[in-house]
Amino acid sequence: MSSGPQPRAAGPVVRVRGFDLALDRRYEPATHIWVADAGPGLVRIGMDPLGAETSGTLAQISLPGVGADLAAGRPFGQLEAVKFVGPLTSPVSGTVRAVNDAVAADPGLIERDPFGAGWLIEAELADPAELDGLLTDAAEITAWYEARIEDYVRTGAIAR
Amino acid sequence: MNRGWPAAGRPWRLITDDGATAAGGLALDEALMAGYARGEPDRLPTLRLYTYRTHCALIGRYQNLAAEVDLDACAATGTPVSRRPTGGGAIIMGEDQLGVALIAAAPPDLRPREIIADLASGLVAGLAELGLRAVFQGKNDLEVDGRKVAGLGLYLDQAGAMLFHASVLADLDVEFMLRVLRVPAAKLADKAVAAVAERVTTVTALTGRPWAGPSLRPVIAAGFAAAFGAELDPGEPTAAERDRAAALAVDRYASQSWLADRSAALDGSGSAAIKTPIGLARIYLTTHGDLVKNAIVVGDFNELPVAVPDLEARLRWHRLDERTVMDAVTASGAWEALGVPAEQLAGAVLQAGSQAVERLAAAPLRSEGSCYFPEPSRSHG
Numbered sequence: 001m002s003s004g005p006q007p008r009a010a011g012p013v014v015r016v017r018g019f020d021l022a023l024d025r026r027y028e029p030a031t032h033i034w035v036a037d038a039g040p041g042l043v044r045i046g047m048d049p050l051g052a053e054t055s056g057t058l059a060q061i062s063l064p065g066v067g068a069d070l071a072a073g074r075p076f077g078q079l080e081a082v083k084f085v086g087p088l089t090s091p092v093s094g095t096v097r098a099v100n101d102a103v104a105a106d107p108g109l110i111e112r113d114p115f116g117a118g119w120l121i122e123a124e125l126a127d128p129a130e131l132d133g134l135l136t137d138a139a140e141i142t143a144w145y146e147a148r149i150e151d152y153v154r155t156g157a158i159a160r
Numbered sequence: 161m162n163r164g165w166p167a168a169g170r171p172w173r174l175i176t177d178d179g180a181t182a183a184g185g186l187a188l189d190e191a192l193m194a195g196y197a198r199g200e201p202d203r204l205p206t207l208r209l210y211t212y213r214t215h216c217a218l219i220g221r222y223q224n225l226a227a228e229v230d231l232d233a234c235a236a237t238g239t240p241v242s243r244r245p246t247g248g249g250a251i252i253m254g255e256d257q258l259g260v261a262l263i264a265a266a267p268p269d270l271r272p273r274e275i276i277a278d279l280a281s282g283l284v285a286g287l288a289e290l291g292l293r294a295v296f297q298g299k300n301d302l303e304v305d306g307r308k309v310a311g312l313g314l315y316l317d318q319a320g321a322m323l324f325h326a327s328v329l330a331d332l333d334v335e336f337m338l339r340v341l342r343v344p345a346a347k348l349a350d351k352a353v354a355a356v357a358e359r360v361t362t363v364t365a366l367t368g369r370p371w372a373g374p375s376l377r378p379v380i381a382a383g384f385a386a387a388f389g390a391e392l393d394p395g396e397p398t399a400a401e402r403d404r405a406a407a408l409a410v411d412r413y414a415s416q417s418w419l420a421d422r423s424a425a426l427d428g429s430g431s432a433a434i435k436t437p438i439g440l441a442r443i444y445l446t447t448h449g450d451l452v453k454n455a456i457v458v459g460d461f462n463e464l465p466v467a468v469p470d471l472e473a474r475l476r477w478h479r480l481d482e483r484t485v486m487d488a489v490t491a492s493g494a495w496e497a498l499g500v501p502a503e504q505l506a507g508a509v510l511q512a513g514s515q516a517v518e519r520l521a522a523a524p525l526r527s528e529g530s531c532y533f534p535e536p537s538r539s540h541g
Contacts, residue, residue: 030269054271056300057477059247059451060222060423075318082451082477083247083300084272085221086316105424108450108479156296157273 013115016142017149019049022115026134028091029144034115035091035134038122043092043131046119047110050148054157056081058107061088063121068096070123072130077120088120092130098122164267165278166204171393174381175208178255178374182216182242183413184405185253188397189261189323190245190412191405196265197319205264207384207392211373214254215333217241217340220313222423223250223448233340242413243421246313246325248300249453250341256331256362258373258380266322276314279324283310286383292366300477302326306469307361328380330371331364355456358464359472425449430515434508437499443508447516450480455509457494465497471505480513482506 012023025036032051038044052058060080070076075087076096100119103109110118125131135141152158166172180188192206217239219228228250229241239252253259262279270278280296287294287302287309294302294309302310310328317323334356363371385392397405412418431444441459445452455475457468471494478484486506489495495502 032271051271054273056247056273057451057479059448060425078318080222080247081272083276083312084314084316085245085247086266086272086314087318108481111479152271152274155274156277157271 014142016145019053019145019149020115021048021142021145023138023141025115026091026131026136027141027144028089028134029148031089031091033089033091035131036119041125041128042097042122043094043125044119044122045091046114047088048145049111049114050145050152050158052111052114054152055079055086056083058110061104061107061110061120063088063099063104064096066096066099070094070096070126090123091134092123093126094123095126096121097124164270164274165388166264166390170204171391172204172384172388173206173395174392175206175210175395175397176377177208177210179213180210180259181213181409182218182240182253183409185210185212185216185259186218186242186244186413187407187409188401188405189263189325190317190408191401192261192263192397193317193319193321193323194404195401196263196321197317200265202265204390205262206395207381208259208261208263209377209381210259210261211255211257212253212259214256215239215336215340216253217250218253219243219250220248221245221315222247222425224422224427225419227427228342230340230342237336237340239340241419243418244313244325245315245317245323248311248313251311251327252333252337252340253327254333255374256329256333256372258328258330258376260324260326260328260380262322262324262384264322266316266320272314272316275322275324276312279314280312280326282384282387283326283328283380284383285387286380287363289379289382290363290367292363301473303473304361304366306466306473307359308473309361309363309366328373328376329360329362330373330376331362332360334360351458355458359456359469423448425451427453428516428519430512430517430519432508432511432515434498434500434505441498443512445475445480445509445512445516447480447513450517452476452478452480452513457498465494467492467494467497470494475509480510480517482510485509485513 013020025034027034032048034046034048036044058081062078064076070090070093072093076090077088079088099121103118217229277296284294292304294304296302301308310326313325315323334353338352381392425448427448429446431442434441439460441457443457446454452475455472471492474488474492489502489506495505
């Protein structure tokens, strides 16, 4: 899963019931959006493999421009999968400082390298305390991820 | 059906109407979403069960109009076109197809595919009343005995509202569909109707009784009521919703910019031959970027092995990479049914895919394919 260029070290990636999971970052559990440190006051934001898998094959992605404002819990872009069109929801508030043009051109990058080259945006945080509301602890993240995979297989959200 | 959905027993609004125009039908669905935006008072879902004027052609959110619809044939037959806000492929709609729109606040804890699977259960329950066993099973469409009987799609807007769309085939004028959608012409012309019938079915065909959208409506309404434990309370759109729909019909769904909106990905088509013990077969693919839009395997089979349409359905809307294709080939069992090694069948699929991509360089705007059936290559087969 983790082939291709990785602008930043992807850190420890473990395999949970067939799905990759990076343990060096935080997660917004409802949306499967990850947040990784990217320097003082800066974060990199992306989508984990379950987020992609439970949306359906990704067909197109629209991202904001550099300088756009982000609000926690509010949309920052749009994702179009084959049967689904919907918002990408920001886990934090702040300002967009970089956008990954490569995923806009090739949304399959999110599926191939979700924790590396498939990142979405980088943002400057308005309120670093917002990070405390995300899943942070490796054991907690792993337990959450495993439980969600079980749910998704049971409900048919993951085709098996 | 409780998780994430409103409690059983409380009334949902049921809206019914017939003869919607292409732009007007889609505009009302979107207009109904405004009442479910974040910050609006909590309210129960609206279920709209309706039909379009015979016929309209509706393409999916990110499809390229001219690639999916024969615009000359639409003009000649007076068939209006529009673009849905939901994903999926090109379809025809008319009095024989029941349009289903379920509008609600997006359940915050459910993923898109969970929402689609949950709401498909309303259709499954309705069709079960007719003795039909429809299944979703994580695929893109609702199927009975491996044949598509309904197409599904989901749109969550930026304000937190949800629109679930389904088109249930009460019946289908296959010849008309083949005429207006970019579907097969040349090589399969004489076999096209039969080939569609092997892959798509209707409530009429399955029950042996004539059904249309309006007669199917109470069946599907009862299915949603049963699946969600909901009472359906017949109602009408409010004046504000009608006004918003009228504006959206003009500003969006009938506007050239919305219709002409192009995806960044290009459409292509390709084919490859495969020798089998029961004769030569050929696989045709239509593609959108690196996604399979449609796949069809044709050959001199006395009877189409069930595993073949299963393979086609597993390829559809998936990516053309080795692992995904190999997974589809092995899971379907189509390689066994055709009597060839799995690697050989997967190789033929990838070869057809490479051809589709290579052709893009030569003719970037040429493409075909619909929700039901792809057009075969003109230079092969």
